[in-house]
Amino acid sequence: MKSGHIRLHLVHEMPKSKQVQLGQRKMDEKLKQYRESINNIDAALVFMLAERFKVTQAVGEYKAKNSLPPADGAREKEQIARLRQLAIDANLDPEFSEKFLRFIIDEVIRHHERIRSEA
Amino acid sequence: MKSGHIRLHLVHEMPKSKQVQLGQRKMDEKLKQYRESINNIDAALVFMLAERFKVTQAVGEYKAKNSLPPADGAREKEQIARLRQLAIDANLDPEFSEKFLRFIIDEVIRHHERIRSEA
DSSP: OHHHHHHHHHHHHSOHHHHHHHHHHHHHHHHHHHHHHHHHHHHHHHHHHHHHHHHHHHHHHHHHHTTOOSOOHHHHHHHHHHHHHHHHHTTOOHHHHHHHHHHHHHHHHHHHHHHHHHO | OHHHHHHHHHHHHSOHHHHHHHHHHHHHHHHHHHHHHHHHHHHHHHHHHHHHHHHHHHHHHHHHHTTOOSOOHHHHHHHHHHHHHHHHHTTOOHHHHHHHHHHHHHHHHHHHHHHHHHO
């Protein structure tokens, strides 16, 4: 933390307006770095979701062709339990992981119903 | 498609109960394979989400420390536009990508508000 102390010392010798400017710039830079990470992760999430919907699209077509029902309660329960455990392992709120899966499954069921109605 | 025809021929020579059994087993195997892919993708999604919340947690603490507001309308608009474009590239419904981002951001804002109230 030594360099931090030196920096603080130099900042205090600057005129007030310069300090504010420097503080603002450092703040912008810090937020920018965080946002770049979020952007990268969001891109990964979008592409993973696209891949997930590709698979569930195939499942939907397969279910429609074989007259299987679009929703499967037992499978959903199993998925929720599995995701809750993964969330705990990843230090993520298990309630949120369940809400998240519900959100995705609702979209999947909408897709499946559309496939059935178009079949 | 030749091997498919041969298989179909053999199936038709089997007694009906055997055909149903084989059909059921093939169907189960196919669904099982799809579900394994979905499970893998879900694990990836959960871990990506955990990483995203780690970053937004840091952003939240940073914003609280520097008295910045938890929500940033301009940044959100920029994220929505970016994600819609990524969704189009990934052949994913852009409406869904927007709903998805909204869902995540709402959770992030809840986290940030909690951080502020605890600060």
